[in-house]
Each structure stands twice: as structure tokens, then as C-alpha cells.
Amino acid sequence: MGNDVREFHFSQDDFNQVRNVLYKVAGIKLADSKDSMVYSRLARRLRALKMNRFSDYLRFLSSNEEEIEHFINGLTTNLTSFFRENHHFDILHNHFVQTKGKQRIWCAASSTGEEPYSIAICAAEAYGTMNPPVEIIATDIDSNVLATASAGVYPMPRVQGIGATRLKQFFHRGVGSNAGKARVVPELRQLITFDKLNLTDAAWPNLPNDFDIIFCRNVMIYFDRPTQMAVLGKLVSHLSNNGLYFAGHSESFLNASTLVKPIGKTVYRKVEA
């Protein structure tokens, strides 16, 4: 595995062990081609722990419960952006406009927060108030991204794409040591509760089972089909009848017709029980 030029010894067996552990603890299935990615992401942990070989790290991992968190945080892929897959937000906007009463929304796999804040902005715009009748629960397995999400502070290049009007209404520009950054306004921040949740855990913490909307986008792609179907079934059991399920652009549940029916591009409605 190219060990001549590598700082740490990393064998095929080490890679296979990493894959097995990651699948077991997070349901994430890594392709054969991901060995360089695994090496570079976990090399930071070996450096921090002053270890020379991946085999030492794997032994340490197996006997140190706390290291699992670093391991997961290191290996998740957290790519996201504000108003990603923008067509979903048009549908969401229309849903808000047509719906009376409080909307309960779960943003599962919310990464660094751009997705739940986009949902909150969409609600503020649709209801025409900074205090829209929505309650958003945003969860992720990765404690680092949850901390970033909870802080709600982003480098300007990450927020600029939302446009000047939204930027002015929903963010405060940083000054002094925060120059070049923007912070989500407190009114939006208050609409969201951030929590750690592993979608592949057998038991989930106490969660409402009457969400009106679930966003679970671009995380199922990391799971194999049996895991996807098991997670989808559990997520849908937390949706109210007729609740909406937003999936990622390459996640199709057309063959899950007993659970959800498609109502738009990667948007589904819960099939009534």
C-alpha cells in the first residue's frame, strides 16, 4: 500500500479493519478505492497519539471507547452547502405557505448546519416572520460538525451564495477578529435544536413520532441497501401521516412503495399506515 513514501505503516489488513469498524459503528460502507482517504484522514490521529503504525492505532481503538468518536469524526464526509438542491426549498416554501399550524422538522445528518439553517430561512421567508411556527431538530453522528453547526458562524465564502438580501436579513457580519465571517442571527438559531444521533443505532433517543417533515439527504449513499431500507423504515415511523421526506439527489426510494410515494424529484410522502 505505497508504504515506501508513507509516514505510517498501513497494510491492506489495516484498511480492511478500518472498514469493518466503520461499518459496525456508523453503517458506512467504504469502497476499495478509499484507502488513500482513510490513510490521510486517520494519519492525523496517529500523529496526535504519537503512533507509527496503523496496527497500533487499531489496537488502541479497540480498547478505548473515547477514540471511536475521533475515528468517526475523522472518517465522515461532511460536504454540504446553504440551499443545496435548491428545488427542495421551493417545495418546502410552498408547503409552508399552504400549511397552518406548527411544523415539526427533523434534519437528520445535518453536518455543519447549512441545511437546517436553510430550512429555517425558508420558513422565515414563507411565513414572513423571524419567529415562524417551526421547530427543527438537527442531528448528526459527528460531534465536530455539530459544534460548528451549533455555533452558526461561517466564513463569508460559504454564505455569499445565498445572495445579499438573505445575507443582510439572516446573518450578522463579523468585525474585528471575526472579520470575514458571518453569524446566523439568534432568532434563526433559536428555531433549531442540535443533537448527536447515529442513524444506524439500534435504538434512537426519545424523538417525536409525528414529524411533519424529514430531511435526510446525502447520507444514505454511504450505507448499503439493507441499511438504507432499515433506516428509511425507522425514519418514516417518525413521520406523521402524509409527512414529507426529502432525500439526496442520488438516493432513490422508488422501490420502497409500502413506506413512501414519490411526489417530486427526490421528495416523497409517507404512505398512510
Ligand SMILES: C[S@@+](CC[C@H](N)C(=O)[O-])C[C@H]1O[C@@H](n2cnc3c(N)ncnc32)[C@H](O)[C@@H]1O
Ligand atoms: C455529505 S453530508 C450531508 C449533509 C447534508 N445532509 C446535505 O445534504 O448537505 C453527510 C453527513 O452524514 C453524517 N453521517 C454519516 N453517517 C451517519 C450516521 N450513521 N448517522 C448520522 N449521521 C451520519 C456525516 O457526519 C455527515 O455530516
